Amino acid sequence: MNSSAPPTVKTPGLHRVDLNLLPLLAALLEHRSVTRAAEAVGLTQPAMSNALQRLRRTLGDDLLVRVGRHYVLTARAKALAGPVSLILETATHQVLRPPSFDPVTSDRxxxxxxxxxxxxxxxxxxxxxxxxxxxxxxxxxxxxxxxxxxxxxxxxxxxxxxxxxxxxxxxxxxxxDEDWVVVADAANDQIGATLTVDDLARLPHVVFEWDGGRAGAQQALALLLPDLVVQCVVFEFLMIPSMVSGTPMIALLQRRLARRLAAQHGLRVMESPVPLPPLxxxxxxxxxxxxxxxxxxxxxxxxxxxxxxxxxxxxxxxxx
Incomplete structure (x- = not known):
């Protein structure tokens, strides 16, 4: 061990500090007078003097020193003024005051x-x-x-x-809640007037996967048709219309998305021939x-x- 190393200065843990002294410290730093600080917080002059002595012991600094007929702040005390004010303001407005929210004026x-x-x-x-x-x-x-x-x-x-x-x-x-439809390219001539279970089984599918899983409707369809042909897997439902457009592929899609995007991508929207659990x-x-x-x-x-x-x-x- 290096015996010439400077000794470690241990600061007191917060649980050992009387936090009730902080408002008194703020008053002393502001008024630079024991008497006036006592009046400001409603204490007697002896009580404030006792608080000052406790603060000096806790902080290891005189804080207020007499110069002639007046007290002046030490360098440490001047440096503490800003942080102490911020601590008290934060405690008052963010800890003690019940939280509120005004949507009209908020910029959150x-x-x-x-x-x-x-x-x-x-x-x-x-x-x-x-x-x-x-x-x-x-x-x-x-x-x-x-x-x-x-x-x-x-x-x-x-x-x-x-x-x-x-x-x-x-x-x-x-x-x-959302339900499901099947989308296909409007020019897909492999589908008749209505979509059939055979169409679902033989046509290639675009399937959505997120975080390693599939939607409940896709899981249900895979259980019903274990040989389902998955030709494309996407990570975003909004990619499905573009992937289906101009191809023989079909896909399950939320009804509202399908109705919103069908015309833009030239899609046909059809009811599923098998019941599918809603989303x-x-x-x-x-x-x-x-x-x-x-x-x-x-x-x-x-x-x-x-x-x-x-x-x-x-x-x-x-x-x-």
């Missing part, structure tokens, strides 16, 4: 994790709502972290739109935001956006 950025397919039915309506009721609020859309990332306590999104097939231990509630889209959030007024408001706006699409007649009403 909310982070929403969702695939394009789960976001498209609701986020345009949400943006319209916010433009009127919360013009300063901003949205940041992010890709989902995957089922593994959502189960931890360190999720970064304020809310995630998650298919009901993805498990998570985080709080969740149903936002909307539920849930609101998922981290428990750390459960009491956050802003996040509570955001979830409410997402629910309003779903109902607005129904009320405005711009889409089929979402089943709940």
């Amino acid at each position: 950025t909310f982070r929403i994790a969702a695939t394009s397919a789960t976001a498209l039915p609701v986020l345009p309506a949400l943006s319209s709502l916010l433009a009127v009721s919360a013009p300063g609020v901003r949205l940041r859309l992010e890709p989902p972290e995957g089922s593994r990332g959502l189960t931890g306590g360190d999720a970064t999104a304020d809310v995630t739109l998650l298919p009901d097939t993805v498990r998570t231990t985080l709080p969740r509630e149903r936002l909307y 539920g889209i849930d609101l998922v959030w981290n428990p750390r935001t459960a009491g956050d007024p802003g996040c509570i408001w955001l979830r409410k706006q997402l629910r309003r956006a779903i109902h607005q699409r129904c009320d405005d007649g711009r889409d089929e009403c979402f089943s709940r």
